[in-house]
Amino acid sequence: MKQKKLFFKIVLAIAYIVILYYLLFAAESLGRGGGAAGDYNLMPFREIYRYISHVDSLGIGAVAANLLGNVVLFVPLGYFLPSFFARERLRPHFTIPICMCISIAVEVSQFMTRTGSMDVDDVLLNTIGGIIGYLIYAILHPEIRYGDYDEDD
Secondary structure: OHHHHHHHHHHHHHHHHHHHHHHHOOOHOOOOOOOOOEEEEEEOHHHHHHHHHHHHHOOOHHHHHHHHHHHHHHHHHHHHHHHOOHHHOHHHHHHHHHHHHHHHHHHHHHHHHHHOOEHHHHHHHHHHHHHHHHHHHHHHHHHEEEEOOOOOO
């Protein structure tokens, strides 16, 4: 049973990575076909504010896709990390920085490969998604709160 569960988790993780790669680097419908170099935002909340304040001209779909999409995209990562590292009892003080570092790596890669803009707000939203994913894992697996874990996890 352990092997089936592990196999299923690995398949899900690989599917997540493939979808993540496609959405972040290959989806031309999301503007990932290569663009202008040097597009970046390093001021926190600038793009979030811009999206919210221009919802009338951008449309609710575009605002939701950007803001909620960046959060939802990293929820599985926040869930998978403690799932795969249950034996090490991956706590939030490890999971959250790992999610943030992966998000920063994605943003820098998008900037360098010209497949998207580098935006600190995306890092913030992705990290919030990672936190939500961790919280979902913690709720569904209370053993991590009490120091007890099942290797079957």
